[in-house]
Amino acid sequence: MSDKWLPVSAALAAMQSQITPLTATESVDLTVALDRVLAAPVYAPIDVPGFDNSAMDGYAVRAAEANTGEPLSVVGSAYAGHPFDGKLPKASCVRIMTGAQMPADADAVIMQEQVKRTDAAIVCQATVQAGDNVRLRGSDIHQDAMLLTAGQRLTATHVGLLASIGIAKVEVIRKVKVALFSNGDELVQPGEALPSSSHLYDSNRFVLSAMLQRLAVEVIDLGHIADDPEALEAVFQQAMRSADVVISSAGVSVGDADFTKDVMAKLGHIEFWKIAMKPGKPFAFGQLGSSWFCGLPGNPVAAVVTMDQIVQPMLRQLAGEQVPVPTTxxxxxxxxxxxxxxxxxxxxxxxxxxxxxxxxxxxxxxxxxxxxxxxxxxxxxxxxxxxxxxxxxxxxxxxxxxxxxx
Structure with a gap:
């Protein structure tokens, strides 16, 4: 165990070099796929849109006929999901709504504001070019195009994209299992009365759990553990049997009652426990059997900062994600x-x-x-x-x- 203050970049590099991403996968419904990490690339099975369609309400025409200034007979209507049946006769047009399939032989849509209409015909009052106001088949997505890559964390727009190509289930990396507990005799759970002025409420476990939920991990909440070596050893034994990562809050400083490092030395190995960062210097990283261990500081802000800056990249890497570079x-x-x-x-x-x-x-x-x-x-x-x-x-x-x- 190194007793040196590691620079932040060195601590991140040390953790990154040891983490092997999970490979186990599962198939999940699109309705619960948000924030999950893709296990394989996704290719489009269809074109989107799957047919030429109108980009606005108006009239589907042949551009060459529309520009003559002669009346065009309105021979029918087309709505989204209800196309005009048949070909477009000569010198005619079809009333069309946004999203409706283009009639055969029509090559443009003129806006309804740009025509003069009589009972059964229109006269175009603007120049029309082929392709005007038409969304072509495959103009959004081409069939067989790779839309998403392995390692992408699915956003809300990704979910919509998958739905647009008819995918109802997606293969993702299984959730990282994280065991979480807080440590300290001074802590009292929210909702309970504070026994004395020397006690305080356990906020760390709740804010850390909320942050973990944003990463779509499976949180195993082991509650609050007293400053007792035997109790700590028991919870560590439980955690290392059930979790990929064990996260504790407090117990890694230099106080006489900070027992976490001693228990870790008995059950596992601490790689380092000091980072040259403020807040967050007393941060421990190591291994408990096949589980990784992150010992966060007890001060609330320090716990939040180390979770965000140090633990988050590790969890993303473990989940198989292409770890994003933070925006600055x-x-x-x-x-x-x-x-x-x-x-x-x-x-x-x-x-x-x-x-x-x-x-x-x-x-x-x-x-x-x-x-x-x-x-x-x-x-x-x-x-x-x-x-x-x-x-x-x-x-x-x-x-x-x-x-x-x-």
Missing amino acids: FTAEAACTIKKRPGRTDFQRGFFEQKDAKLLVRPIGSQSSAVLTSVAQANCFIILEQDRDTVATGETVTLQPFDALLT
């Missing part, structure tokens, strides 16, 4: 931002556009125990390990909160 922007510091060199800071901030400038400022207390600083923020202000205090007007990097925090 440069912005101008709207005020002085205090910082000491030596650790990468993830300060909670609020960014906004003002007078064509992107400005960002820290929000609330930057204490690792003050959860309101996350609840009221919309980004992390990332200050590099060697950086000192930032003056007003200097450029900084911001990372908008991702789906785990919004």
Whole structure:
């Protein structure tokens, strides 16, 4: 076990080098496929649209006839799902609605606002070109085209895309199983009365569970464990039998009652337990049998930041996902931002556009125990390990909160 403060990039690289993605798959209905990770690429079995159709309400015509200025007889109507039956006679047109299949031989649609209509005929009052207001077969999706790749996490629009090509079930990587528990004699569960002023409510387990649910993992909630080595060992034994990843909150600092590292040394192996980041320095990573272990700090903000910045990429990799690079922007510091060199800071901030400038400022207390600083923020202000205090007007990097925090 390394006792050094690992730079954030080194900690992420160390974890990435050891994680082997899951390979077991399952077939799920499209209705429950949101946020699941595709196990194989998806190819379109059909063209979309499957026929030439009208892009708007109007009249289906032959462009060459429409431009003569002569009346065109209205010989029928076409609606979505109810096409005009037959070919288009000479010097005629069909009343057509948006999405309706184009009649045979018609090559354009003229908007209803651009015609003069009598009882049984129209005269076009604008120039028409072949292809006007027509959506061609396959113009959205060509049959056999690869639409989605293995390792993509399905979004709402992906689900709609799959439905548009008639797919009702999709093959995905099985869910990562994550066992989660909080640790500490001072913790009391929400809904219970605080026994004394030295107790506090267990917020970590709830915020971490909510974040995990955004990643579509299977959360195994093992509850709250007291500061007792035997109780910790028992819950670790239970967790390593049932989960791919075990996540604890608190117990990895240097206090006399922080027993997690001792139990881990007995049952498994800790790779490292200090990261040069603020908040979040006491973060442990290791292995429990065939399960991975992440020991998060006890301070709420530190737990949230390490879950988002350190644990999230690992879980995405384990799930077989193509791990996305976090979106970042440069912005101008709207005020002085205090910082000491030596650790990468993830300060909670609020960014906004003002007078064509992107400005960002820290929000609330930057204490690792003050959860309101996350609840009221919309980004992390990332200050590099060697950086000192930032003056007003200097450029900084911001990372908008991702789906785990919004």
